[in-house]
Amino acid sequence: MAGQRLASELQEDVTCPICMEILRDPVTIDCGHNFCLQCINQVAKTAEKLYCPLCKLPVSKDTFRPNKLLASLAEKIQAMDPAELQPEGGEPRCRIHKEKLHYFCEKDMEFLCVVCRDTKDHKSHDITLIDEAAQNYKAQIESQVQDLGQKDKGIIEEKKRGEGAIQVFRAQVHLEKLKILEEFKHLRQRLEEEESFLLSRMGWLEQEGAKQLEQYVAVTNEQLTSLRKLSKSLKNKLQMPSLELLENIKDTLSRSKEFQFLKPTPLPADLEKKISEANARHASITESLEELKDKLKTEGKKDKSAFLQSLNIKEMERWHLLQKNYSDLPTSVPTTLDTASADPSLTFSQDLKKATLYLTGGTSNKQTKPRRFYPFYCARGFPSLSSGCRVWEVEIQGPSGVAAMVGVANELALKSQSQNSSAQSCLWALRISDSGCQPFTNCKVLEYHCTHVKKVGVFVDYDRGEVTFYDAITKKHIYTFQTSFDRQVFPIFGLLAVRSSITLSP
Structure with missing residues (x-):
């Protein structure tokens, strides 16, 4: 490149003809040539009459003129990347001795020519051929690439x-909201203020949970x-020529060695404490209603004060923002069973919260069409969901x-006669048995989970396209489907064993 050639030429212009290094304190003598002040003084001391080392003209020792312009140029040349000073199209050479570079100094991390290798500055150092050094560092890079891959999986x-x-x-949080709504509906007039506060609290906790999820995903994704x-940069290093590979190699390896996954806390203890306090408050009200109706207002004020006092400034700001944006809090409707769409072999409780499977010879003979979601006998839940979140728990x-x-399941699955009838997912479910449970869709069956559950929770976030299953007794996560809903979805329930039953809550 033209710029590289110019830089090389400029370097020659600011090289002292005596020491063959970049000029230091350059001075111009009578004939117009330039030298380091120390170098020309040294020549002057050894001669009775001084002659220019280049043109051999006589010069006066008292007329050395400092060359500030050349000094400034020399400083700029010294500050440049050595790669920019190499002649275009030629092999890299030693900047001082103009010899080819053959060696690599491990201590100073520098490329050396044969002259540099034998100088006192490097003579006692560990010096290898450039290609040998490159091979050694390639092995280190490959090892660290594997290590980073394991960290990635972790x-x-x-x-x-x-x-x-x-x-x-x-x-x-959603489940607690449902319970609160159910138990408060007969006490609406007396407990309206208390209900609004508790739901606001649950709404705030829901918002905090969603916010914590986004933060957690963002932090882990950022580290990933x-x-x-970092892994890609190391892989790229492996493809580089030896000279480029060895440039700043220790810094590169140091960064990868020092990488540590800063494991973020998924759920702060403070949030756990807040939901626990909310649950405790709700339980206290339920147990004490008959005897303490007249005291509820006073206790509610105390609880509200304690909750608000537990919030820091930022949490308080989010709380006030939630109150401003949700002055009319959205209500949730508990899930019930839809008898109209259910398999005729199922019987239902009066409150439509329980379904039991009874099979008789006459019942099975009446079935002339294949069952939806065969081999299960199924019922749809009500209401459907087309936005927001919904949670329900099922005891088996x-x-x-x-x-x-x-x-x-969406409408496509409910209209089909086979769970494999569509190439597009329209069912997201968990198959549960005594030996464990297995997530599946109408398109594929996923990895088996050796988790024995008797009561399972289902949490649907329609807007995020997520269906989460968890053990409703231990509160342990089982599996989460991540999809994209393009139409309303319905809860779906199925039984296989005679006299088995499911019971919904709340």
Whole structure:
């Protein structure tokens, strides 16, 4: 390149003809040539009469003129990248001795020519051929690439666990909202203020849960991105020529060695504490209603004060923003069973919260069409969901070997006669048996989970396209489907064993 050639020529112009290094304190002598002040003084001391070392003209020792312009240029040349000073199209050479570079100094991390190698500055150092040094560092890079790959897998697994824990937390918040609504509906007039506060509290916790999920995903993704960029840079190093590979190699390796996954906390203890306090408050009201109706208002004010005082400034700002934006809090409707769309072999409780499977010879003979979601006998839940979030829990009871299905399905699945009838997912469910549970869609069956559950929770975030299953007793996450809903979805329930039953709550 023209710029590189110019830089090389400029370097020659600011090189002292005596020491062959960049000019230091340059001076111009009578004939117009330039030298380092120290170099020309040294020549002058050894001669009675001074002659220019280049043109051999006589010059006066008393007329050395400092050359500030040349000094400034020399400083700029010294500050340039050595690669910019190499002649265009030629092999890299030693900047001082103009010899080819053959060696690499491990201590100083510098390229050396044969002259540099034998100088006192490097003679006692560990020096190898450039290609040998490159091979040694390639091995280190490959080892660290493998190590970073293992860290990548570990972060992904930890990310899944953390996201699951947060989703279960959000499901608990939604479930608590449903319970609150159910138990307060007969006491609306007397407890209106208390209900509004508790729902606001749940809404705030729901918002905090969603916010924590976004923060957790952002932090882990940021570290994954950083890790992958670092891994990619190392892989790119492997493809470089030896000279480029060895440039700043220790810094590159140091960065990858020092990378550590800063494991973020999926769910802060403070949020756990807040939901626990909210649950405790709700339980206290339920147990004390008959005897303490007249005291509820006073206790409510105390609880509200304690909750608000527990918030820091930022939390208080989010709380006030929630109050401003949700002055009319949205209500949730508990899930019930839809008898009109159910398999005729199922019987239902009066409150449409329980379904039991009874099979007789006459019943099975009446079935002339294949069952939806065969082999299960199914019922749809009500109401449907086309936005927002919904949670429900299902207790499974029955004889040994009981099997059940819980999940959500859209209209396409409900109209089809086979769960494999569409190439597009329209069913997201969990198959449950005594030996464990298995997530599946109408398109594929996923990895089996050796998790024995008797009561399973289902949390649907329609807007995020997520269906989360969790153990409703232990509150442990089981599995989360991530999809994109393009139409309304319905809860779906299925039984397989005779006299088995499902019971919905709240």
